[in-house]
Amino acid sequence: MDSLIIYEAPKSAVGNNDFAVYVRKRGMVWQELFVYEAKVDMHNVRRASMAYFDMDGEIEVRIESRLQSINRVVIRPLSYDLNFFHDERTISFTLNQPRKLSIEINDDRFSNLHLFANPREEEAPSPEDDQVLCIHPGIHRTEDILDLLELRSGNVEHKTLYFAPGMHYLEEMILRVPSNTTVYIDGGAIVVGSIVCDRVHDVVIRGRGILYLSDFHRFSAFRGVRIIFCRNISVEGIITLDPPHYSIYLGKSEHVRIRNFKSFSTRGWSDGIDIMACTDIEIEDVFLRTSDDCIAVYGSRWDYRGDSSHIRVRNAVLWADVAHPLMMGTHGDHSGDGDNIFDVRFENIDILEHHEPQVNYMGAIAINAGDKNTIRDISYKNIRVEDFELGRLLDIRVMRNKDYNPAPGNRIENISFENVQYQGTCSNPSHIFGYDAKRTVSNVHFSGLYINNRLILQPEKGVVELNEFASEISFAT
Numbered sequence: 001m002d003s004l005i006i007y008e009a010p011k012s013a014v015g016n017n018d019f020a021v022y023v024r025k026r027g028m029v030w031q032e033l034f035v036y037e038a039k040v041d042m043h044n045v046r047r048a049s050m051a052y053f054d055m056d057g058e059i060e061v062r063i064e065s066r067l068q069s070i071n072r073v074v075i076r077p078l079s080y081d082l083n084f085f086h087d088e089r090t091i092s093f094t095l096n097q098p099r100k101l102s103i104e105i106n107d108d109r110f111s112n113l114h115l116f117a118n119p120r121e122e123e124a125p126s127p128e129d130d131q132v133l134c135i136h137p138g139i140h141r142t143e144d145i146l147d148l149l150e151l152r153s154g155n156v157e158h159k160t161l162y163f164a165p166g167m168h169y170l171e172e173m174i175l176r177v178p179s180n181t182t183v184y185i186d187g188g189a190i191v192v193g194s195i196v197c198d199r200v201h202d203v204v205i206r207g208r209g210i211l212y213l214s215d216f217h218r219f220s221a222f223r224g225v226r227i228i229f230c231r232n233i234s235v236e237g238i239i240t241l242d243p244p245h246y247s248i249y250l251g252k253s254e255h256v257r258i259r260n261f262k263s264f265s266t267r268g269w270s271d272g273i274d275i276m277a278c279t280d281i282e283i284e285d286v287f288l289r290t291s292d293d294c295i296a297v298y299g300s301r302w303d304y305r306g307d308s309s310h311i312r313v314r315n316a317v318l319w320a321d322v323a324h325p326l327m328m329g330t331h332g333d334h335s336g337d338g339d340n341i342f343d344v345r346f347e348n349i350d351i352l353e354h355h356e357p358q359v360n361y362m363g364a365i366a367i368n369a370g371d372k373n374t375i376r377d378i379s380y381k382n383i384r385v386e387d388f389e390l391g392r393l394l395d396i397r398v399m400r401n402k403d404y405n406p407a408p409g410n411r412i413e414n415i416s417f418e419n420v421q422y423q424g425t426c427s428n429p430s431h432i433f434g435y436d437a438k439r440t441v442s443n444v445h446f447s448g449l450y451i452n453n454r455l456i457l458q459p460e461k462g463v464v465e466l467n468e469f470a471s472e473i474s475f476a477t
Contacts, residue, residue, distance in 0.1 A: 002057030003120055007187030009034035010139045016049040019113045020064040023053055038264045039242050041321040042291035045266045052116035063091040065105055076102045077317055077350035079384050100287040100317050116262055125182045137188030142175040177203050185209030185238055194222050199229045206236040214242035223249045231255050242266055248273045251304035255280045262287045271296055277304040281311045289319040299332035299339025299373050307340040319352040323361055329369045334407045338372025347381045354388040363395025369409025370401050379416045387424030394430035398439045412441045419448040429462050434469025441470040
């Protein structure tokens, strides 16, 4: 049976008036969604739009353009092949399953509408449960939430700054979650601050609400969700708006699941999900529009020491306004023997943008082995890359990045690409480069690599280029 759930926004929520968005079950009354402001693109920060709802079955959508006439409409990812109708002012279509969409009018990717049709939530936790912190609709400071958790004041990092117009002064911006706790952020709730899981276990952070970190200019190291030295952590369903640093930051943790997570960022080092020295990580059904790497996998960094392995990323939509959508390998144990990054799988991923003017940071899909790292047994399957502004499709290199690596990487081996498709105009060739005769790239296999509908069956100058330190590179249909 069709179902539709919408969430009323708090009165002081920061909205955007570019679009009006309406949804309904077929033949029923239209219901209007609140359209939030979602800032995008570090190069030139602009005010895009975002709206969300939950659905099951079949839902009709109507979008009105309030500021400009509609001449052309693109709804991405293009792989969804979504049928729609538009006239001078409206766009309409029907969804028969949850989707994460970018609706773009007149080729404008920066004042677009991001529409998140979530799956209907199942088995929401009971607010009466002693191990559940339920954050109801409204705008909440972390100090108010801490009262509910009955934590001692010593568990909070105290800060003060002025928040956006119409909001409040904040004294406590970090919510530290104890073990065996579910933090449930209800739809229509906005939490002003950051959530930290530090040396805890069995924590769930879920719901349909928002972590709001926009305009945190004084505290550049703040992340949306920090998960360090933890095990058995789950993050599901929430949205993060403009964290100064990573959206989700994983350090020396294991058995972490991230599902149906959405995020936007506009600052340097505001990556989406970064993984450092972690094992058994699952990332599924995420939408990340970030101004640095969308997803990055590293070995040792800072206090987090060791290999990274057994990582799965599935069913993702990635949009890098800056840097790489998919990245691995830069950081490792350069003072010792290096780390191993292995058994990492990426599957069913749409890459909507890659914009990087710096040659050393190009690559919609990048494996950059530095810091004595060995990267092996990595696979990419069913990856669709749409036309991007600037960069290159693939960058597979053993390298030394002078900004981050005291030492070059060790080697890259056993990498597979199956059904990777790029449609676009970017002319920078893909690179597969070893560093020297001892630090090589080997055994990279392509099965079904298509560039602008052309099957690539061998290295080609200007398309896929190798150097003398890359060997056993094979291509097949």
